[in-house]
Amino acid sequence: xxxxxxxxxxxxxxxxxxxxxxxxxxxxxxxxxxxxxxxxxxxxxxxxxxxxxxxxxxxxxxxxxxxxxxxxxxxxxxxxxxxxxxxxxxxxxxxxxxxxxxxxxxxxxxxxxxxxxxxxxx
Numbered sequence: 001x002x003x004x005x006x007x008x009x010x011x012x013x014x015x016x017x018x019x020x021x022x023x024x025x026x027x028x029x030x031x032x033x034x035x036x037x038x039x040x041x042x043x044x045x046x047x048x049x050x051x052x053x054x055x056x057x058x059x060x061x062x063x064x065x066x067x068x069x070x071x072x073x074x075x076x077x078x079x080x081x082x083x084x085x086x087x088x089x090x091x092x093x094x095x096x097x098x099x100x101x102x103x104x105x106x107x108x109x110x111x112x113x114x115x116x117x118x119x120x121x122x
Contacts, residue, residue, distance in 0.1 A: 038066060038099075039073040047120035050076075050113060059109050063102045070099040074109055076116050091119060 040062065046052050061075065066072065073096045079091035093112045097105035 011077050031058045037071045041075045043077040047117045054111050068100040072097050
């Protein structure tokens with residue numbers, strides 16, 4: 001009886017010992033995060049909201065913190081009151097660019113902001 005128990009125990013221990021795989025591969029460092037595409041969407045209901053919600057300087061700060069060669073998208077959704085058929089009217093302005101060209105992107109954001117304010121004032 002003792003011989004059978006000892007044989008079973010030895011067999012279990014040997015099986016468990018050999019079933020463990022040594023880890024030869026390097027464990028990947030998962031603590032690094034890389035952003036490749038940044039999208040900012042602002043929804044407003046009036047020209048006053050545009051003036052309060054964002055300024056070009058805010059977008060400039062975002063560009064300073066972005067990585068080089070990062071795709072950037074900025075959208076401004078302008079909601080309007082209901083039109084004659086009862087549906088809500090919206091207009092969306094969208095700019096796409098790259099963080100390597102911040103001055104060009106900021107120029108487009110400035111033009112977009114001005115156009116949206118004119119949209120509400122007309």
